[in-house]
Amino acid sequence: MTTTLQQASCTQYSRVLGIGGVRGEHVVPNADIVEAINSSDEWIQQRTGIISRMRSGPDVNVLDLAEGAARAAIAHAGIEASQIDTVILSTVTYFRQTPAGATQIADRIGATPAAAYDISAACAGYTYGIAQADALVRAGAARCVLVIGAEKMSDFIDPTDRSISFLLGDGAGAAIVGPSDFPGIGPTIWGSDGSRAETIGQTEDWQQAIRSGQWPTLRQEGPAVFKWASFQMAPIAKQAMAAAGVTADQIQAFVPHQANMRIIDQLIKQLKLPDGIAVGRDIAETGNTSAASIPLAIERLYREGQVSSGDLALQIGFGAGLAYGAQVIVLP
C-alpha cells in the first residue's frame, strides 16, 4: 500500500444550537375520550396527570408536523436551512417504509442535498437522534444536524383501548446540533431490552394487518412499563449525569419522556433532584407524543420562562423496544 487515505478530522465539541416544536392543532380533553373506555376525567388525571392532549386532524400528516418543528428549531438556532447537512427523523408513525420521510423534510425546508434518514426508537428516538448528531458532528461527518422527533400517534390509536390510546397526542419537536467551543452534549447512556419487545408496540405487523383487514394500533402492558420506567430508568439518568461529570444539584432542568406524570414524579424521587429544579411536565396538556415529547417539553419550559440559555438539562427517553437513552445537554 502506497497511498494514504485522508480521513475526516474530528471536532472536539458539539452542542444543541436551537430547539423548537409544534403540537397537534386540536385540544382533546379527557371528557371527549372517556366514554369509549369506560373511564373518567378523574381517573385519567389521577393515574397519569393528563388533562387534555393535542391531536391533529386528517389533513395534517406526520411530515407536516416534522416540518413545522424543523422550522421552529431553525428559527431558534438563528441559522439558514441551507446550512443543514444532515437530517435525522425519528418517528414510528410515518406510513412509508421507504423512501424515508427525512429526505422530504430536507427538501421542504430547503436543505437539499443534506444526508437524510429515518430512525425508529419510539419514545427514546429523540435522545437517540441527539446521540447520533453529537457523534456525527464530533467525528467530522456532519457540521449541522437537524434532529426531529415527529409523531401523529392519533393515526394508531384504538378509541376503545384502555392501555395506551388515551395517553397519546400528536406533535413534533426538533433540535439543531453543530460544532461548539465548549462541551455542550454529555455522553449518551443508551441501550435496549428486546426480550421485552412485546410490552409496548403495534398490535400486529403490517403483513398480519393486511391479511386480517384490521388496522394495527398500539397496546402496552401499562403496569409493567410503569415499573420499568420508574425504577430502571433512574439509574440510567444517574449514569448520564455521572458521565457528564455533573451532580443532581448542578442541573437546572429535568426533562424526561412525557409518558405519565407519576413516572416523572417517581424519577424525581429516585434521582433525589433538588426542589426548584425546572421539570418538563408538558404531558398535562399535550399527552404522550413519543419521540416528540422531550423537545416539546423543553419548548414549553422556555415559553414559561422556567429555563434559559446555558442551563444544564438532563433528558431521558424510554419506551417501545424496550429502548432508552439519556444525556445532559447545555440548553441553547
Add this chain to the structure above:
Amino acid sequence: MALNEQEVLAGLTEIIVEETGIAAEDVASEKSFTDDLDIDSLSMMTIVAQAEDKFEVTIPDDEVKNLATVGDAVSFITKAQD
C-alpha cells in the same frame, strides 16, 4: 440471612407507609391493598419495586395481581428469599 414473616411484614409496612402516608398501625396482614388501603396499581408497582430492592427478591409482574393482601405479599417475599 433470610428474614421471617414478622420481619418482612415490618419492612414492608415501612415501604407502604412511605409510599402512601398510611399510618403504620393501619397496615396488617389481612388488609387488602386495594379495598382497605386504597392503593392503586401504580402505587402497588412502586411498593413492589421497593420491596424487591429491600428484600433482594424478584416479584414477577404477572405475580403482582395475585398479591391481594399485605399477608399475600409477606408470604411471597418470605418464600422468595430462599
